[in-house]
Amino acid sequence: MTATPSQPYSPMVARASRPPHRSRRRPPAAVRDTLVLMGLPVLAALALPAAFTGGGTRRWFGGRAENQRAEAQAAKDDAAAAFYELDTAQRDLRISIETIAAVDSSPAARRAVTDFEALGRRIDEASHQYIGAVDAHDLDRDDLEASAASRARGELTAAKEELDRVKQELDRFAEGLGPLLGKAETQLARLAPAVERARQALLAASNALDSARGSGLRADDLAARLATLGPELTRLNQGAGQHGVPQTLERAERVIREAEAVRAEAERLPERADEISHRLVSLRTRAQALTTRTEQVEPVLSELRRRFTAACWQDLQHVPEQAAESVRQAERKLTEAQSAREEQRWPDATALLSTVRALLNTTDEAVSAAGDRLRRLNAVQKDPQQEIERTRFAIRDAQRLAMAGRNTPDPAHARPLDEAVARLERAITTLEGRHPDYWHFLTETESVRESVGRVVSHIREERGAGH
Incomplete structure (x- = not known):
């Protein structure tokens, strides 16, 4: 069974760290009788051998067996340390994975969760190997043989090595989580301030609305808009655990924007009311003036x-x-x-x-x-010549620009300028006769100047692009 954050102590750990078994031998009958005569309880005899010998009552089987037992015990301690180290690393990494999963739904994040689950199965296998090795050998037996101690040492050493290998895999996996974890932690760091800003924005909007109402303005539309944000605040208070970190951040930003808009409009409402009143008076006065002008x-x-x-x-x-x-x-x-x-x-x-x-x-x-x-x-x-000269000046100015730096004008410029000259001459002829069409003359000369102006703009654009 793999140790998890909800299971800080596993049965394997309990077995690995339980106190060694000590066999208690019954004292001889003569000793019991003597103790009774001395007025001491018989149970006290259980403590006497240790008191006289300075320790347990384990039999002595020779130096080689005890050396093997000691090496096996050292291997067991090393394996237990490796297990604890792996267990701690797995717990820490689980917190990181849960952080990423809560914030990030990208394919990379989902793949990280899947890979962590696969590593969990590898950890289970290594843990079962370790637990099996611990359960298979009682290193505290009085009659533990050297061969049994040697086997125990080998199996415990193999279990420790496997735990170390899995720990290395876990470490490499943790290193690869750096970018994902950094992104998730950044979003989590934004979460609490964003939610608090949303609460403060709603409070400011509510206060501004109360102030507007205090000045005699109903502001029913703003009150309705603010009321729609109530359920959003409830969801924010429920937390990201229920609605997700990205969704909660997005909701908080939306609440901030809408609440600030309500606040701004509520604060401006008295000024807006005065402005509308002023515009009513101003436009009514203008309408009256136009009535007079229309007449x-x-x-x-x-x-x-x-x-x-x-x-x-x-x-x-x-x-x-x-x-x-x-x-x-x-x-x-x-x-x-x-x-x-x-x-x-x-x-x-x-x-x-x-x-x-x-x-x-x-x-x-x-x-x-x-x-x-x-x-x-x-x-x-009174003086048509002024309009004629004004138009001719515009044409001549454009012709000089078209010839600047050239021996012959560009046909694209020359054609519209020549046409402008011809149009001006035709417009002048409309002034002859008893009833000249002065309005046609004015509109035509104005149109000629506009066409000439387009040619000038085109020439300048071309030369600007050439430079």
């Missing part, structure tokens, strides 16, 4: 219709109606957002305010477009 679009359109061709303003004729509808829609969303704010439905209030802002931005761009169109058309009608 000014129609006079701008009237001037555009009167002074310029239909191509210059027809894409803007629905702006007043669309802007007014967008403002009305924004005002309805503002009312819903106000209700969400009062009911402390913070996510809903935030989403509604984002919708209002998008509606007002779109309306602002449309309303501004009408006034911007009139301003640009006025400028080009």
